[in-house]
Amino acid sequence: MKRIIGAAAAVAALAIPTMPAHAADSTTTTVTRGMQIVGYDRSVATAHGYTIKTDSEGHEYSVKNGSVQPNTSVTDPGDCGSSTATITHIGNHQATVSTGFVLSGIDGFAVDYNWNLSVLDNWGQTPHHWGGGLATRRSWSSQPFNFKSAGAGPAWAIVESGSSYAILIDGGVCYSAGPAAEDYID
Structure with a gap:
């Protein structure tokens, strides 16, 4: 009888699914940084009913045609939005x-x-690019994509600040400050 119970316990143990050791270590890191108007696209501004003007100190600003006041989105330089980078360790x-x-x-x-976002680890860099028309949207996000490292170690998801931007309806070019999210991949 003991042999049957022992054999049954062994079979039952084989039937119980086990979680991989790394599943408990799954983590998500999201970093958010500001975005800043760094210039204007005059053709976009004109196409949407705006004029780009220059103040007495040489700073450009956008004005809706027929209005005498500058847009509030341009009078606060450095505050045109926020950008994020997220990396989630999923194991293996x-x-x-x-x-x-x-x-x-x-x-x-x-x-x-x-x-532009690059994923970096100890074995190299993987660039990713998105772009195109947005039909006057306030936000955009990529679909999550998988990254496979050659081995265990830190990995970074980095928005490239010098080439990641949105062109606003008033012609403002709103650049990301380049958030960088880090996680340990094993």
């Missing part, structure tokens, strides 16, 4: 990665964008 030397932005201000609607 893998992570999911995503990125995006949310715009602010009265005229914080994007008509176009160019976005």
Whole structure:
């Protein structure tokens, strides 16, 4: 009888699914940084009923045609939105990665964008690019994608600040400050 119970226990143990050791270590890191108007696209501004002017100190600003006041989204330089980078360790030397932005201000609607994110680890760099028309949207986010590392170690999802931006309806070019999210991939 003891042999049957022992054999039954062994079979039952084989039937119980076990979680991989790394599942408990699953983590998500999201970093958010601001976005800043760094210039204007005059053709976009004109196409949407705005004029780009220059004040007495040489700073450009956007004005809705027929209005005498500058747009509030441009009078607060450095405050046109926020951008994020997210990395989630999922085990087996893998992570999911995503990125995006949310715009602010009265005229914080994007008509176009160019976005670059690189995933770096001890074995190299994997660039990702998105871009194109947005039909006046306040936000954009990538679909999460899988990243496979060659081995265990730190990995970073980095929005490239010099080439990641949204072009606003008033012509403002709103650049990301380049958030970088880090996680340990094993």
